[in-house]
Amino acid sequence: MSDQLLTAPAPARSFLSGPLPVLLAAVLWGTTGTAASFAPAGASPLSIGAATMGIGGILLLAAAGRSALPVLRSGRTGLLVVGALAVAVYPLAFYSSMALAGVAIGTVVTLGSAPVFAAILERVVDGVRLDRRWALAAAVSVLGLLLITGGGESGVGTDAVLGALLGLLGGAAYVVYSWAAGRMMRGGHGSRAVMGAMFGTGAVVLLPVLAFTGGPLFGSASGLVVACYLAVIPMGLAYVLFGAGLRRTSTSVATTLSLLEPVVAALLSVLVVGERLGVASWCGVGLIGVGLVLVSTRR
Numbered sequence: 001m002s003d004q005l006l007t008a009p010a011p012a013r014s015f016l017s018g019p020l021p022v023l024l025a026a027v028l029w030g031t032t033g034t035a036a037s038f039a040p041a042g043a044s045p046l047s048i049g050a051a052t053m054g055i056g057g058i059l060l061l062a063a064a065g066r067s068a069l070p071v072l073r074s075g076r077t078g079l080l081v082v083g084a085l086a087v088a089v090y091p092l093a094f095y096s097s098m099a100l101a102g103v104a105i106g107t108v109v110t111l112g113s114a115p116v117f118a119a120i121l122e123r124v125v126d127g128v129r130l131d132r133r134w135a136l137a138a139a140v141s142v143l144g145l146l147l148i149t150g151g152g153e154s155g156v157g158t159d160a161v162l163g164a165l166l167g168l169l170g171g172a173a174y175v176v177y178s179w180a181a182g183r184m185m186r187g188g189h190g191s192r193a194v195m196g197a198m199f200g201t202g203a204v205v206l207l208p209v210l211a212f213t214g215g216p217l218f219g220s221a222s223g224l225v226v227a228c229y230l231a232v233i234p235m236g237l238a239y240v241l242f243g244a245g246l247r248r249t250s251t252s253v254a255t256t257l258s259l260l261e262p263v264v265a266a267l268l269s270v271l272v273v274g275e276r277l278g279v280a281s282w283c284g285v286g287l288i289g290v291g292l293v294l295v296s297t298r299r
Contacts (some may be wrong), residue, residue: 021245022257028238030264032230033098033107034272039226042216045099049091050210051217051227056235057087057203063240064196071189071197080198083180086173087202092209093170101163107262109167110174112145114255117175122252125179130252133294138252141259141291147284177202179251181243191243199239256291263288 036048061068071080098106115138122128177198184194217223246254263285 025242026260045095047213049095052230054206055231057199061200067193068197084201086177088205090173097166113171137294144284144287195243
């Protein structure tokens with residue numbers, strides 16, 4: 001790929017080194033729901049979330065090796081801690097949101113709120129002015145999400161409300177660690193080093209959670225396979241790609257590009273799990289595609 005980057009025109013190089021890795025990461029993330037459906041019935045969402053990003057965080061730290069040490073020893077310890085805490089909060093909130101409110105509400109609230117939180121964070125903290133093209137891309141993509149999940153039958157009881165609130169917490173946590181990682185990378189640290197240090201530190205919080213809740217998950221062969229897949233592919237590999245793209249992509253653009261995840265999840269739910277999507281849901285898939293084109297070709 002490096003030779004292609006050198007010979008490609010400037011706009012193509014910009015896309016290959018920025019939006020494309022983020023999009024590939026979102027595709028891998030989109031497989032998590034389907035993979036988790038094969039976990040044992042007794043496995044809790046806390047154990048699945050903790051296994052995914054706890055074990056995955058250790059793998060990222062191991063892959064970073066000694067390059068993570070300067071990040072851990074840098075003067076930006078506060079930024080690293082904030083990002084690591086957000087890393088720990090995200091999977092626990094996201095998987096719990098889906099367990100309480102259903103996959104539809106949990107997914108749309110978590111991922112649909114992320115671009116909004118990103119815009120607020122960048123505007124307040126970094127003073128970034130977001131253009132109309134980004135606003136249009138985010139609006140179209142969120143509308144697509146609503147269409148994808150709006151056709152399902154979901155409860156509106158206490159569990160659904162609590163699940164939606166946890167989804168908002170998950171969306172905010174996702175934005176915070178993306179912003180923190182991006183800021184450290186733009187401060188001179190490599191993407192692999194930052195992701196390894198941040199997710200490895202977050203694993204310190206997640207692994208004790210896994211120790212208390214992981215019995216049913218690791219008590220069967222299917223649970224072990226699911227946990228290993230989630231930790232290595234949608235976590236380890238995907239976040240290496242995400243980190244590489246985040247180095248050359250703003251938080252607001254990266255979080256909007258990650259809305260490809262529910263599109264992939266919807267397609268897999270049809271092809272693998274056997275669920276059926278209505279016309280509105282397929283229109284939502286198309287709208288998210290339009291939003292991705294707008295944001296990935298943004299000047």
